[in-house]
Amino acid sequence: MSKTSSGKTAKKSANQYDCSKCPGYCCSYPLIEVGKRDIARLARRFEITYAQAESSYTRFDRTEKVRSLKQQDDKHYGRICKLFDTKKRQCTVYESRPAVCREYPDAKRCGYYEFLEFEREQQGDDKFIATTQNN
Ligand code: SF4
Numbered sequence: 001m002s003k004t005s006s007g008k009t010a011k012k013s014a015n016q017y018d019c020s021k022c023p024g025y026c027c028s029y030p031l032i033e034v035g036k037r038d039i040a041r042l043a044r045r046f047e048i049t050y051a052q053a054e055s056s057y058t059r060f061d062r063t064e065k066v067r068s069l070k071q072q073d074d075k076h077y078g079r080i081c082k083l084f085d086t087k088k089r090q091c092t093v094y095e096s097r098p099a100v101c102r103e104y105p106d107a108k109r110c111g112y113y114e115f116l117e118f119e120r121e122q123q124g125d126d127k128f129i130a131t132t133q134n135n
């Protein structure tokens, strides 16, 4: 999620993570649920029909029985949201992103961001992209 500031300065300053410095780990989650309003917003964003937005950017997950964002290959996390810019490491539809992307992580702290900061400090590289919390 190009998780840059969206004007919610007060809320962001209270958070102990900075999505604008993160390579978008949560955008690599295999299941990112979207609803009809999310798809309609994407359709408006791309000036396409609802059906086109649904088929281009979402898929139905038969196991979880929910509609989710489609993915693309990513050299760091394996797979990542199709709407993510894998070079710039940010969301391409930030202003039109789904509700779940706006809400996540819905807490003042992000476990991945803390892990990332720790790894960057250890590596002495503030651009280091940590892959998983297990390696
Ligand atoms: S829509 Fe944007 S913020 Fe949401 S998962 Fe995809 S790239 Fe990330």
Ligand code: SF4
Pocket (backbone or CB within 6 Å): 001, 003, 017, 018, 019, 022, 023, 024, 025, 026, 027, 104, 105, 110, 111, 112, 113
């Ligand atoms: S993993 Fe955490 S810090 Fe990174 S983009 Fe997602 S919410 Fe923001």
